[in-house]
Every structure is written in structure tokens, then in C-alpha cells.
Amino acid sequence: QDASLTIESWRNDDLSIWQEKLIPAFEAKNPGIKVTFAPMAPTEYNSAVNAKLEAGTAGDLITCRPFDLSLAMFQKGQLAPLNDLDGIKNFSDTAKSAWTTDDGKTTFCVPMASVIHGFIYNKKAFEELKVEVPKTEDEFFALLDKIKADGNYIPLAMGTKDQWEAATMGYYNIGPNDWKGEEGRKALIAGTQKLTDADWVEPYKTLAKWKPYLGDGFEAQTYPDSQNLFTLGRAAIYPAGSWEIAPFKAQADFEMGAFPPPVKKAGDTCYISDHNDIGIGLNAKGKNPEAAKKFLAWVASPEFATLYANSLPGFFSLNSTAVKMEDPLAQEFVSWRQNCKPTIRPSAAIVGRGQPNLDLEMWRVSANVINGSETPEQAAAETQKGLDSWYKPAK
């Protein structure tokens, strides 16, 4: 019999991809199941979905934010466990970590994609200025100086108005090199490191040095402003997340390249932020659990992985099966996984679930540090203080 499924999502951006590619592919294989992709503005998503789940009007399939938000939904019994779903074994534990209970026993969302941080640059500008991609921090700043001296390009396209840019594209982007990726992150959770330790303060210090290279009035520069500055060719380097790849390709009329966050000294191990970002789960009170499970199994399949990763270059599949990607820039990003150690954002798991929210705190202080209204030490102390107020690491 016919079943119709609705996918709740915050990905308005992907509406046409779902409608034109993904859903037809699924429906072709599963006659009798109709799927609707119902995205909404990302800012409304959490609250709207929560309300709907509570009242029982949510769709069968719920797009999962990573880590604690989805975990909370699962704990409230709104998301069904998916341990026995066909295809769930296609994912590594790391891939599943964002949607698995703390004890590692139950997975409740099918991982869909992760995003990687780095820097995207304007190749044309680099050629004009005859500069090379930097490997170390010193090279990086020398490069910025050079661009600035030339005056044709804004060295770095980033603003602090929306705050999250400062943290996500700044602190989380370059920080892993200092706190040594997962090592530092786990130590933080274990309580053996503190945010006031040098490894965690260092990235703020680096960030503070970015200020002169940002555009005029960066304090009021919003995220779209930064995107536009770069794609309109007015800025040379864009501290990026891999999700920018597709839109940048569509908008920029110049060649782009990418480089990972520069290391302190040549030869240091490099770390990249490779963050699980999107999953998809099953509404525990959905009306068509069978059909929904079929769909989820399909999402877990390599077929979906290939389709998805190629339709949305920059959202990298978490599927263990290697995915062949066509986009060169996306390949560039993904290639870093080979040399560098990936890590997720430090504020995402476990230390991110209390009040004040560590993630939001880091947004705020990162912006403050770049604006110069706080010193790196103050910033670090504030975040640690917030964390201390509720987080008691298990001994």
C-alpha cells in the first residue's frame, strides 16, 4: 500500500537536490512510498521540530543535528534506536559518534555527512601576487602581509558580526593544530586539560593577529557579506567550511584552491576539523515506520552516499565505502584526511551539553578576541569558568 513520508529538515538549500535527484532515485526503487522533503529556515528548525514532535505532528523522518541536540531527542523517546537498521554497519564508530549514546551502545541517526574546515583561496589573486599556498603559520602571516601591502584584495574575508564565523571558521579551524585534535578534545572532556591551558589559548592568540587583515568594518560584516566579498573577487582568502564549495562554485567566476590550516613549524603533524554534521533519524511515533526504515536503509547505502556527496560537494559522506567525488575542490579538502588527523569540534560532544553552552560561549569570545575587546587569556578564562560552572569531569 502507499505510504507517504515527510522529511523534516533545516536544509532549505538542498530542496531542489532532494526533489530532483535523491527522492526520484529512491522512489524509483520503492514504488508505493512517496517522500516529501519539507525543509524550513534553519533558525526555526530546532524549536519547530521539537514542538511538532511533542504534539505528534512531526514527519516520519527527522534530520539530526549532531551530538547533544539529537541525543536529547532520543532520550525523550522521540527518535527511535536504529541499531538493527540495515546498512548501519556501513558506518565507522567515529562516523556514528555524533548520533550514539554516551555509552556507545545505541545509534539513533544514520550519519549523512561531515564538513571539513580549511581555507579557500582565490587562485587568480594568488597568481597575480605571485604567492604560494602557505604551509606554516609564519608563511601564512607573511602571505597576508603581502596581500595587504598590495592593496588590491582584502587578505581575509571574515566578519565578526554573526559571531559563529569567528569560532567556526577561526577557532575551530586553526585550533586543532594547537590542541592536537582528538587528543586535546578528549583530555578536555576528561578534565586533564583546561581551556586556559596554553594549547587552548594559543589559537586565540593567533586569531587576535587576524584583525589587521580583515576588511574595513569587519565588526559589522555578516556571514553573507564575507561570502560575497570572496566570491565577488574582492578578498583573497576565505576561512571556510567545506559546505561553501558548492555555492562558491556557482557564484565565483575565478578558480579556487584550498589549503588546510597551517601548522606552527614545518613538519608538525597537521590536524583538521572534520565534523560530523548531518544525520537522519526515525520519528519514534511516526505513522509509517516500515516505509521510513526502508528509506533510512537506503540513506545508509553507498548509492545514496555517492549521490549525495556529488550533489552537494563539501558535504562529505561518512559511509565507510569510499565515495568517488568529481569536484576537484571537494577532492582537495578530502585529501587532507590522508595526511592530517581529523577531529570534531571540541565544544560539540559532552562538554557542549550544559549551560552556558560552550559552543555559543566560544562564538562569543572568539568574536571578542578578533574585535580586540577581550584578550586571548580573558577569553579562555571565561569559557573555562562557564564550563566549570556545570561540568564535573568523571575522575
Next chain:
Amino acid sequence: MSDIDTADPEIAPIKRPARWHILVFLAPAFLVYTAVMILPLIETLRLSLYNLVDNQTVFVGLSNFITLFSDPRLAANFWNALWNNLIFFVIHMLVQNPIGVALAAMLSVPKLRFATFYRTAIFVPTLLSFVIVGFIWKLILSPIWGIAPSMMDLVGLKWAFAPWLGRPESALITVSLISVWQYVGIPMMLIYAALLNIPEEVLEAAECDGITGWSQFWKIKLPLILPSIGIISILTFVGNFNAFDLVYTVQGALAGPDGSTDILGTLLYRTFFGFQNQMGDRSMGATIATVMFLIILAGVSLYLFVIQRRIRRYQF
């Protein structure tokens, strides 16, 4: 509601027959409003007395309120938001309402040409959705795209330009002024309607008495529209203390920079519905909502029981 069909004994010593019409007039509004608005809201505010413990809602009495005011971080956020909100309100009272009244006064000049056009034009911002208002003002004030700087350049004021929305000192004022820009239409419309109510002959008598122009406004019109001024003040108060969307669209849910534009509304929404990786905390949200409600209720009661009773109304 059973008491409404008996007359106040002090006013009419004579027992009147049941005045069912009062009930009929009140019933539809009362029912819809109670069922769709009040009951759900009570249901929500009730949460302020509960908290989530191990995924179970348990009654905790006033402990949420104690937490709100004792937890240094929550309390700091709250006082910061309250203070910002006061500034937000003061700016509206000082800028929006006088401008609105002035515009209405000018528009009500009899036989003014193009009055309809002006009125419509000035009201257009009020009709806009926040999405547009946020987008367009960010675009205008952006140092990058150059609208504001180049326009200020035209009048030789370029030096005075700054990324206002990005600076903690100026962001709140800027956002308030954007809100003023958007909402001037409301006091304007209300005052305009009130001015239309004043009988022409009274104004003519004033003309003959030599009370013209400004003094006519101050001495005749203003006292006669005082009840409406009262209304717009209280509406501004209520509106400002509930405001949220504009800050949200212009400055984001974090109401940056560094919380400098955080008002009670944004604090409440962030707390209640959560934001990004911060989970919504219904109980604390409801607690903040209750406190806000009490603040607004105090203001409205002050108005209803003290000010409104002092304002004289005139029948025309």
C-alpha cells in the same frame, strides 16, 4: 463571568433585569481568547514551577526563579537584557512616539495635498516582514557595500560613519532606531485616527481665539488625544518588552556583539527554544517568561489602574 449581568449596586440602586447583552458581547472574544491563547499560555507558564529531572518533569516550586536570580551567569544575562530593554524602550518613547505624533499632526492638517500618499508611504515599513527589514538595513549599514558611507559622503559626513551594528557601544541604539523606523507608522496611525475624532468646530473656535499652529496642537489637540498617547505608550511598552524578531534578524539570536543588543525577548527565545547547539530549556524559559510577564503586567496595571483613570476622556 456570572457577576457581569448584575449592575454595580453603587451606581444603580434599582435592580435591573439581567443584562444578557453584555454577556453576548463579551462571550465570543472571551471564549476564543481563553481557549486558544490563555489556556496554552498558562500551560506554558506553569512550567516555570517544574523542572526536568532525569527526563521527568517534577514540581520544584520557586526554585527556578531562585536559580534565575542567584546563578551569576543567568542573573547577569537577565539584568543585562532588562537594562538593554529599558534603553530600547526609552529610545522608542523618545524617538518613535514623538515622530509618530508629529507626523500624524502634520498629516491631519486639513486639505493637505498628497496626504494619502505620505501616509501610505510612511506606513510601508511597518508592513514589511522582518526578513526584509533585517536584510536591507544590514545592507545599508554595511561598511562593505557602501550605501551608508557613500550617502554620508554626499553630505560630507563620511568621517562619522562606523560599523555601528558591529560595535557594542552603538549596536543597541542602531537596532532601536531601525525598529523605530519600522514602527513609526503605528503611533502615527493611532494618533491620526484620534485627531480625526476632534470636532472641526472646536478647532475653528481655537483659530478664532488666536490659538493656531503649534499652540493649537499643544493646548487643544494634545489634551484631547491624551488617551491615545496613553495607549501608544503602553503599546510601545508592551511591544518593546516583548520585542524579539528585529534583534533576531538583524543581530542574530545571540544578540551580539557580546550581548549588547540582548533584550528580554531574545533572551527568552534563546532560553526557551534553544539555539544552535544550545538546547531549549522550557522550564527556565517559562521562568523568564513569567518574570517578563510580571514586569509587563506591572506596567500595564499601573497604566490601567492609575494612569488611565486619571486621563480624562471627552466625548465628541
Next chain:
Amino acid sequence: MAKARTSYLRTGLIHLALISYTLIALFPVFLTLVNSFKSRNAIFRDPMAIPTPSTFSLVGYETVLKQGDFFGYFQNSMIVTVVSIAFVLLFGAMAAFALSEYRFRGNLLMGLYLALGIMIPIRLGTVAILQGMVAAGLVNTLTALVLVYTAQGLPLAIFILSEFMRTVSDDLKNAGRIDGLSEYAIFFRLVLPLVRPAMATVAVFTMIPIWNDLWFPLILAPGEATKTVTLGAQMFIGQFVTNWNAVLSALSLAILPVLVLYVIFSRQLIRGITSGAVK
């Protein structure tokens, strides 16, 4: 008015002031409209420029019209807005009349009770409202929206209208009573027409948040058949990329109907003057 009563200087100054303010009010709107006809690059390259042949682009509008049944959304918005306004005005005016005209025990308390609604954002009650609508089987219907908006609009309407109703002359209502008019007839035939300017004002105030609301359509009636314009427009607001062309186009389009409604209502306001009270 009389030549004798207008000085050219004063009228000139008034026009000057009004024109200045009109410019301030319209400039951003003008920018919105202008930019909705430009390509994305052109928007950000030179936001102030008028579209030229090279920058002119209807891509925003095309996207909007292609994406979903936009005219259907318009229709939904229109129905919801107009019906809600009608209810708010009717019920609100009735309650306001009762509060302003009759003295009964609990009058003030009832007034306060009916004003509570303007003090708490109705959004907070979302979950209970949604549950209620589920129970009533009204999810994904326009009725649900109408109910919520009616409830939401009532407090303000009652608040404003009761103030204006107090200015209606007692003699007039008394003349009606003597004429044998029932209380209902006095309300409908005398008081309502006389507070028309205030009704128009309330209609406008009620209309704006309804038309621009995103939240309740999203929660109560997100279905394709019941989508409203604002909800339709917000699908162009993405997580990382916002399709500004489409957003500007959709919202520019969405201004039109409200503007029309506004003009209609403000006509009523003007008609109010010509029947100014006598003595």
C-alpha cells in the same frame, strides 16, 4: 481648508518634513524592490544602482514562481489574513463595546484579563496550541491559523477599540435607545460606523503580524495546500546560503497584497472624517 487658514510657509514646511520622512521611509523599500530585479552579483557590487540591461535579472522572480504554488500561497495568506481580521474586528469590537459602555462588576478585571494576551508572546504556548489543534483535528487547516490569529489579535483590538468607543457621545447612543434600538442595534448601527477610523487602524495593526508570521504556519499548517506566502518565501533562506534574489522577490511580491489591504483599510479611515460627529 480655507486660504485664510493656511500659510504657504507653514504648508511648505509641512511638505518638506513629510517628504523628508517619506524618503527615509521609502528608501530602504526602494532598495529592496530595485535589488529584487538585479542579479546577485549586481546586488552586492552596487546595491544602490538601478538595474541596467546588464544587471537586470528576473531570476529571483523566476525562482519564486517556479518553486511551489506561489499563487496558492497568496490565496492562503489572503484567506487567513482577511478572515482573522474580520473575526478580530467583530469580536474585538463587541467586547470593547461591552467594556466601554456598561458598568458592571468585574469590568476592570475583565479588561485586564483580556489585555493579558498582549503581555506574553503567544508563541510560548505553541506546544499546547498544537496539541489542542491535533485534538480538534485542525492541523494543516487554515482554520487553525485563523483561530490562533484571532486570539492573538483580540487583546490589542479590544484595548484600542474600547478607548475609542469611549469617545462616542452618550447623547447619541441615548438617542438610539429612545429610538427603540436594542443594545445590539446601537452597537452595529451607531457605534461601529462611528469608530470606523479606529477599526481601520486596528485592522491594519492586526494584519501585519498575521501576514508576516512564519511561526504558526510552520507549526500548524506547513502542508503544501495550506502554506502561506511568508512560509513559502522562507524556503529561500538557507543554512549557509541565502538566495537573496528569491527572498527579495518573494517578499516584494508579498508586500503588494498587504499594501492593497492597507490602502483599503485606510480608505475607511478617511471615510470616517466625512461623517464627523455633530455637536
Next chain:
Amino acid sequence: MGSLQLSSIRKAFGDHEVLKGIDLDVKEGEFVIFVGPSGCGKSTLLRVIAGLEDASSGSIRIDGQEVATVPPAKRGIAMVFQSYALYPHLTVKDNMGLGLKQAGTPKPEIEQRVAKASSMLSLDPYLARRPAELSGGQRQRVAIGRAIVREPSLFLFDEPLSNLDAALRVQTRLEIARLHRRLKATMIYVTHDQVEAMTLADKIVVLNAGAIEQIGSPMDLYNKPANIFVAGFIGSPQMNFIPAEKLGEAGAQGAVKTIGIRPEHIALSRESGDWKGKVIHAEHLGADTILYLETETADLVTVRLFGEHRYAADDIVFATPDKASIHRFDANDRAIA
């Protein structure tokens, strides 16, 4: 239908007592006129009768039935307000027709009754106008028209003719008299116009400061005023009052404190008479001449003469009161029969 009994009606605004115990009995079909100085409570009394204002105490019976709790609409009355109280948003025609429409009167009948009232009040050209476009007198006529189309059994008129010109006033007065006769309706009418009061009333009620001074037929009040207040209030120009002791022999009768003589009851001659005096002001009204004299015996005396007379200021004249028309009042200002 239409009888009215008021007993000890009191009404206070705050602590200002406006009606101080009014007792009045109006029979079916009677035409009763209230007169009294401005602010004495006439309008208030009408409003109390109409039920627009609650009396502070006392009872009102219409057709024998206590109406304190009966709403105005159910009292079977029509009222013309001093302030007209026209419906500003309705045309003249609709102003007049609304009550009938509300009562469910068939359309053609409404049309016909409105047409009749409007032609009687010369309002035909204005039927489609709104009150704001009418002159003061026209508004007043609309207010009258609105009351009379409904033909109730009790009419309350508050100075209905005060803004009309003489011709129209006479005409409307006659129409009201005719209406009264035709409908046999009870009418209560407030006026300041002596002619109206004298010609229309079956019974005049003289009010002063919230209390009734005298009730009587017009000629009773004119000929036998109960006290100085009524004597002075009825008749224009006012009766002359002369302290009795001034007049010596003429006034020296027992308790008489004040002598009253109406200006029209004084004969004037250039040659001789009782009181010698000097004309200080002369008003020539065409049909009458009013002279203000400064006399030695009786102070200031007003004299009204029929027709035109050539007296002018400073003429010396002799005035002789008509003995039969002299009124006498005691120390309490009460008339002595």
C-alpha cells in the same frame, strides 16, 4: 396611553443636587411645558423621565406602571435632545427612519411617514444630506422629525424650536399642536419661549433650582402667580416689583411686602398720573414700545405700550398702574390672594 406620575424624584451629580424632590402628575394626552431658568434641571428631569439618567430616588410611573427598571427603548417615548444628538453617519432620511426600521415597520410606511415629517418640517431638499452639511435650524428640525415619525404616546421635547426663525417657529409650533391633537399623545416640552409656553401648554410647570415653584394653566400663571419667582418669570418684559412701603397708602395693607405690576398694566400719559418719572430708555419694537422709567415713588419701572409711540429718553411722563391688575406678595414672597 401616556400618563405619567413622578413622585419625589431626586437627582444628584456627585454632591450637587440638581432635582430636589419633584412631584408631578401628567394625564394622558396632556401638553405639559417645563419652564425655568437656565440650569434649573429641566433637561435633567426629561432625561430622568426618559430613563437616560437614573434618579437618585423617587418613582416614575408611565401608564401607572413603575418604569425605574424599564430601559428607555421600552418606555414608549420619543425625545428631542437639546443637543440634537443626530446620527452623524446617517443621512437626514435615515436619521428619521432608523427607529422605524428597527421596529420592523414596512418600508413603504417608513418612506411615507418620513416624507410626511420632512415636508411638514420643510426638510425635503435635505433628505440625502448628512447632519454636518446642515444649518443649525435644519439640524434641529431633523431632530424633531426623528421624534415625530415614531408617533409614540409620550413625547419629550427639549427646547425643540430654539434655533428656528420666527416664521418656522410658528409653523412648527402649530404642527406640534396639531400632532398633539391628532395623536392624543402626551407631550412634555421644555422651552424658553413665553409664546410657545402660553400657546401650547395645557399645563405649565415652573421649575426653579430643582424644585417646582408652581403648576398651572398658562393664564393661571399669568394672572395668579403663586409667588414672586413665578410672577417674575412668566411674562416679558418682567413684572415690576415695588417694595410696598414705598407706595404708602396703596401698599399699606397688612402683610403685603411687595407690590407687583406687569409692564402692560401700566397706562402712560404726558400730563398726569400716579407716578411721575423720566424715560431713561425706549425700545421701539414696531408692534410694541417698551419704556424704562425712573420714577420717584417706585424706582425703575418698565412700561409696555401697544403700537408705536414717540416717547424718547429724558421725556417726563406719568405712569398709572391698573389697580385691578396689581399683585401683592408677603414677606415670604408668596402671593396674597
Next chain:
Amino acid sequence: MGSLQLSSIRKAFGDHEVLKGIDLDVKEGEFVIFVGPSGCGKSTLLRVIAGLEDASSGSIRIDGQEVATVPPAKRGIAMVFQSYALYPHLTVKDNMGLGLKQAGTPKPEIEQRVAKASSMLSLDPYLARRPAELSGGQRQRVAIGRAIVREPSLFLFDEPLSNLDAALRVQTRLEIARLHRRLKATMIYVTHDQVEAMTLADKIVVLNAGAIEQIGSPMDLYNKPANIFVAGFIGSPQMNFIPAEKLGEAGAQGAVKTIGIRPEHIALSRESGDWKGKVIHAEHLGADTILYLETETADLVTVRLFGEHRYAADDIVFATPDKASIHRFDANDRAIA
């Protein structure tokens, strides 16, 4: 100060012409009264003079200076509105004082002038009240008070006494006359009261349907009306008009079409006289008796007798017009000298 010239003033509301070319010359210090049927344009003319309404054409000069573009406040006028137009939010005292305050008059002087006006108008007990708490007559007095405290050089009064009782009306009328004399201000005054018009006016302007019918002193209008309209309008009860041909010999003089005779110029006798008739209605006003006769020769004739007379309906009487007081009018209704 205070002279006024109107020349060919026209005023139309839409295509309804209300004033049809008014020419008028008012000298300094004159007291001019406008009379005319309701709706003839009196109030409109006052409003045009005040500057509250623009004339459609024509010129207005005050003190010789064209004032078409001068705002009301600068014309040096005060106006009493037919509808009072009091400031609802101000007390009686402030209503009267506001204009002075605006003009910067020192406080003690305001106090004193207001006190004077209020005692003159018997408003003292009401000084602290607001208009809504006043009776109709009290409101009217406040409106008068507001105008007179300002002592301008040109007063415009629109039926200022229509809501006052007889005594107060006489008193206020005298006060206005005194004010006129004292201030030497020009006054333009609209009234429906014949007595007011006859006693106050230096000059009466009779308006009819937006045009001037006659201008003249009160006695001129009474004795020498220019046409039937004026003859009929001035004098109450109205002049009797009898078609000339009905009267045979008496009327058969050349162009005479209509004969006019005032009710007060007809002598009555039970025995003999020119016209035999039957009394159809008798009005006993005390000071006067008005008889309506049905005569054979002259149709309906009104007769006014001085004092009380015992005539009653159905009495047969003989009426004799005073030959010297007969008015004659031609086919165009114009008086024949």
C-alpha cells in the same frame, strides 16, 4: 477699528450655492443683525467673515484691508458659535481665559476679565466645571463669555441667546448692548428673536436664500419693508397678506397686487367694521391676545390685541384695518411707496 466691507461674496458647497453675491458695508462700531429663514446662509456668512470658510469669490475687507488670506486669528475677531464649540478639556474659566493667555495677557488681568464676564453671565458657580457638566444655557453663556473677554474690535455672534430663558436673555441682551457701547466694537449678530433684532440692531440685514433682501434700521424694516418677504419676515405674528382684487375699492389702485396689514394694525369690534369674520382660534398670551379670523372678504386674518380679551372660537367679529398702516405690493412682490 472694526469696519467691514463685503463685496459680492459668493460661496458654494459643491454645486449648491449658499451665498449668492453679498454686498455689505458695516461701519465702525455698528451693530448689525442678520436675520433670515433657517438655512439661508447666515452662519455661513459669519464663517466667511471670520475666515473659517473661504468665499468662492468676492472680497472681504476689515478696516479697509483685504483679508482673504489673513488667518482668523489675525482678523481681530471673536466668534460665538451656534454649536458653542467649547473646549471639552478645559474648565469654564480656562475656556474663557485661553485666548487671552495665548495673547500673553498678564495673569491678573485675565483673572479680572474672566471674573467680570462670568459674573455678568451668572457663571460664577460653574467656573471650575467642564462643559460636559453644564446645562445647554450654561454652555451658551460660556461661549459668549469666551468671546467677550477678548474684547476684539469685531464680534460675530451666531444665535448667542437661543438657549437662554427670557429673564437671562433680556439681561444678557442688555449686557451685550452695554458692551457694544463701552467697547465701541463692531458687532455682527445672528438671531431669530425679533425682539433682539429690533432692540439691539443699528442695522438689520434680511437674508433670504443666500441673498440680501433688505438692509435698514429696525423701524425702517417694520414700517417700510421693501418687499413681501421682508414684510412677512419682520414682525410676529406675521403680516396679513390679502390679494388686492379681493378687497375691491380699497385695493384697486394701479399696480397693487397684494395688500399687507400687520395683525397689530387691525381694530376689532363685535358690532361693526370693514371685514366680518369668525374667530377660528384664539391665543391668550396674557399681555396679548392673538385671534385668527376667517373673514369673507380677506380670507384668513390674524389680529393681535393688547391685553386680555374674552374672544373665543366661533365668535363673530368685525375687523377694521388701520388705513394708514396698510402696505401695498406690486406683481413682483415689491413694496409700492
